[in-house]
Amino acid sequence: MTYNLLTVDAMAHDTVTAALARCLNVAVDEVDLGGPGTDPDLRHWEAAVSCELRLVLGDLAWSIDIYAQETVTDQPSEAELARRFAEAVHTTVLFPADEAPPSAYWAATPQGSVTRARLELSEDEPPVYTVTAVEAPVAQFPRATVEHFEEIVREQRPPGPVADRFKESLEQLRESASYLARLSLDQELGSPIWSAQDNLVVWERVITQMESGWAPSGWYPAALYHERLRARDALVDLAERLPRAVTELLNEALEQLDRRFIAATVEDGSGTLQGQGWGPPSDRRPTGWWWHRRPDPVPWTQP
Numbered sequence: 001m002t003y004n005l006l007t008v009d010a011m012a013h014d015t016v017t018a019a020l021a022r023c024l025n026v027a028v029d030e031v032d033l034g035g036p037g038t039d040p041d042l043r044h045w046e047a048a049v050s051c052e053l054r055l056v057l058g059d060l061a062w063s064i065d066i067y068a069q070e071t072v073t074d075q076p077s078e079a080e081l082a083r084r085f086a087e088a089v090h091t092t093v094l095f096p097a098d099e100a101p102p103s104a105y106w107a108a109t110p111q112g113s114v115t116r117a118r119l120e121l122s123e124d125e126p127p128v129y130t131v132t133a134v135e136a137p138v139a140q141f142p143r144a145t146v147e148h149f150e151e152i153v154r155e156q157r158p159p160g161p162v163a164d165r166f167k168e169s170l171e172q173l174r175e176s177a178s179y180l181a182r183l184s185l186d187q188e189l190g191s192p193i194w195s196a197q198d199n200l201v202v203w204e205r206v207i208t209q210m211e212s213g214w215a216p217s218g219w220y221p222a223a224l225y226h227e228r229l230r231a232r233d234a235l236v237d238l239a240e241r242l243p244r245a246v247t248e249l250l251n252e253a254l255e256q257l258d259r260r261f262i263a264a265t266v267e268d269g270s271g272t273l274q275g276q277g278w279g280p281p282s283d284r285r286p287t288g289w290w291w292h293r294r295p296d297p298v299p300w301t302q303p
Contacts, residue, residue: 001072002066003078004063004064004065004078005066005081005085005094006062006095006129007060007061007064007089007094008059008091008140009061009089009090010061013033016033016051016053020033020049020066023076023085024068024072024076026049026074030048031047031050032045032049032050032051033050033051035052035053035054036053036054048069048072049067049068050066050067051064051067057127058127058129059130060094078096079095081095082106082108083114085108086109086110086112087110087112089110091110092107092108092109092141093107093108094107094131099155099156101151101152101155103118104151104152105119107131109138113136115134115135115138116134116217117131117133117134117135117138118131118134118149119132131144132144132145133145135147135148148219149217153217153221154221154224156205156209156217158205158209158212160201160208162253162256162257163201163204166197167197173246173249192238192241193242193246195234196239199231199232199234199238200253200254200257203228203232206220207257207260207261214299218299221300229288229290229291232288235250236288238250239251258290264295265293265294268291268292272294273291273292
């Protein structure tokens with residue numbers, strides 16, 4: 001398994017070797033470490049664990065690429081290794097997040113906490129590494145702002161089995177239809193059927209995230225929640241433009257998702273949603289019932 005860790009502090013090679021041996025539960029002499037100026041002829045290329053140290057500039061000191069062979073029985077996740085290593089060497093350790101933005105990282109502190117971090121690289125050569133923001137304060141990044149990362153939540157793609165089944169049913173319908181009927185089942189970008197699939201995906205997405213307690217971020221932007229409700233609005237409008245057979249499939253999918261949405265929300269008697277600046281009642285008051293239910297508690301007020 002491979003790992004990529006970034007550390008705030010530089011450390012002696014012996015310190016890194018001993019810490020990795022402890023974190024991966026191998027003997028010290030089974031960890032081979034190479035860095036700037038290391039003689040390749042002195043490397044132990046058959047070691048159970050091998051790693052490369054690279055000097056970086058800015059808020060971080062080392063980039064450490066680690067490879068653990070299959071013979072290493074204790075192979076933690078990258079997040080767990082970062083947490084163990086941060087505690088072992090007493091410095092903050094960054095590791096990449098799963099989401100698409102290249103700036104998306106996690107920071108594991110020596111105290112055992114883990115929080116999101118936004119890591120940006122300058123266009124210099126070599127680049128300068130700067131941690132510009134974190135979701136919780138990190139002592140070793142005093143200049144980083146503390147904020148929620150909306151771009152991360154937008155990139156999250158939880159499974160959508162209901163939307164997947166809807167798409168599969170559309171394919172089956174198209175395969176069994178006559179030539180003329182197939183013309184009405186156009187799924188090109190921007191077509192009514194394509195739009196129905198897209199909006200169904202995002203409607204299921206917010207429900208799944210709500211059911212999970214907004215994992216893994218633990219919060220949700222109000223503006224994004226607003227967009228998801230608009231997606232539900234769009235499905236009402238699209239149903240009138242779809243072939244009857246497609247509308248029936250869409251309604252079946254919506255019945256499942258709407259039941260889950262109701263179970264995961266409460267009546268918004270206090271007008272919390274209307275208080276988000278989503279437009280005064282006089283000019284664009286939402287009419288769908290989903291606009292009158294809300295998560296409890298609302299996730300955009302979480303610290």
